[in-house]
Amino acid sequence: MIGMLAWIVKRDLLLAGRRSADALGSLGFFVIACSLFPLGVGPEPAALRSMAPGVLWVAALLAATLSLPRLFSADHADGTLEQMLLSTEPLVLIVAGKAVAHWLVSGLPLALLSPLLALQFGLDSRSMAVLLASLLLGTPILSLVGAVAAALSLGARSSGVLVALLALPLYTPVLVFGAGAVDALGAGGGAVAHLLLLGAGLGFALALAPWAAAAALRIALE
Helix, strand or coil: CCCHHHHHHHHHHHHHHHHHHHHHHHHHHHHHHHEEEHHHHHHHHHHHHHHHHHHHHHHHHHHHHHHHCHHHHHHHCHHHHHHHHCCCCCCHHHHHEEEEEEHHHHHHHHHHHHHHHHHHCCCCCHHHHHHHHHHHHHHHHHHHHHHHHHHHHCCCCCHHHHHHHHHHHHHHHHHHHHHHHHHHHHHCCCHHHHHHHHHHHHHHHHHHHHHHHHHHHHHHHH
């Protein structure tokens, strides 16, 4: 099972490398969106610091959502997804591998780039460390929950809009706890509680999201 999971991740990473413009587009959106806010709001340091966690998290959330419609659509278009459904390997494992690959391509680069973009908002090193930790815990949830939304909208017209409508409301707790971790640290409290809640959410998503996405794929392909 581990070997199959690794094969799916490797396969999707190779395919993503051939379509590098998609990943670079999401990353470019994240950079541009975060960079426009300081220009629009002005150079007031206190205002920038107060809005930084929410801005960076919302931008990361939207950037990760951009690539979700392509999570299953390419394999569906060429018939690969039907062959995966007919294989002896568990579909849940295949979905989990594709979600991991999506996170490695779309979520992890956003998280690693966030401390650099946080410099525009004047965040200190502790706040940037908490921001990075919250994104490392939160972005996998975005990929897992987004896989369910992508499976539900598979084959539908305007699937990109439908994926966003399905996924964005489910992302609300992740956004609240992720941005709240940095806000709590800035207010003199601790960020541990928010990070623990994100960790619990990640465990919950790992346990349920692949099964829900696999069930949605079976319904979509019937």
